[in-house]
Amino acid sequence: MIDVRTGLGWDNHRIAEGRPLIIGGVTIPCEFGLDGHSDADILLHALTDALLGALALGDIGMHFPDTDPQWKGASSDRFLLHAAALVRERGYTVSNVDTVVILQRPKLKDYRVAVQENIARLLGIAADRVGVKFKTAEKVGPVGEGKSGEAQAVATLIRS
Ligand code: C5P
Ligand code: MG
Numbered sequence: 096m097i098d099v100r101t102g103l104g105w106d107n108h109r110i111a112e113g114r115p116l117i118i119g120g121v122t123i124p125c126e127f128g129l130d131g132h133s134d135a136d137i138l139l140h141a142l143t144d145a146l147l148g149a150l151a152l153g154d155i156g157m158h159f160p161d162t163d164p165q166w167k168g169a170s171s172d173r174f175l176l177h178a179a180a181l182v183r184e185r186g187y188t189v190s191n192v193d194t195v196v197i198l199q200r201p202k203l204k205d206y207r208v209a210v211q212e213n214i215a216r217l218l219g220i221a222a223d224r225v226g227v228k229f230k231t232a233e234k235v236g237p238v239g240e241g242k243s244g245e246a247q248a249v250a251t252l253i254r255s
Contacts, residue, residue, distance in 0.1 A: 104246075143174040199231050
């Protein structure tokens, strides 16, 4: 039997002045960032949930409660690395991931390769197995009005 699993993740954080803007582990120069208990990296949070979802292991908040002071300001690398370790422990390999970041501004496309390569490094897979897409929200809704940013991710795991 071919054993393939798919996981889906989504995340959303408020925009806040004076916070760093960290997307996929890459710090983007910007006068605002995303608010949150950890570093508020929407992309790594969505991706972590996609891996956990593929394994039916709940969600990121279950593994890293945002009430726990040890995760305050935490780099989200740790969340994704934890999920990637669970994938390996359960006998799976990440075949590929695909992601979308929805942020009205700043323009992110110049950082696409850096984000793709950083995610590939964290997952231990080739960069051509990591899709990274950016969208505005066409100035509509909370994302479009610059109040928040969102990310979506899917992951496909195969039994190794
Ligand atoms: O949202 P829209 O389709 O108008 O985005 C057009 C292109 O702009 C996207 O395909 C993406 O490459 C780029 N983009 C970006 N940074 C954003 C939003 C979109 O680089 N924050
Ligand atoms: Mg989050």
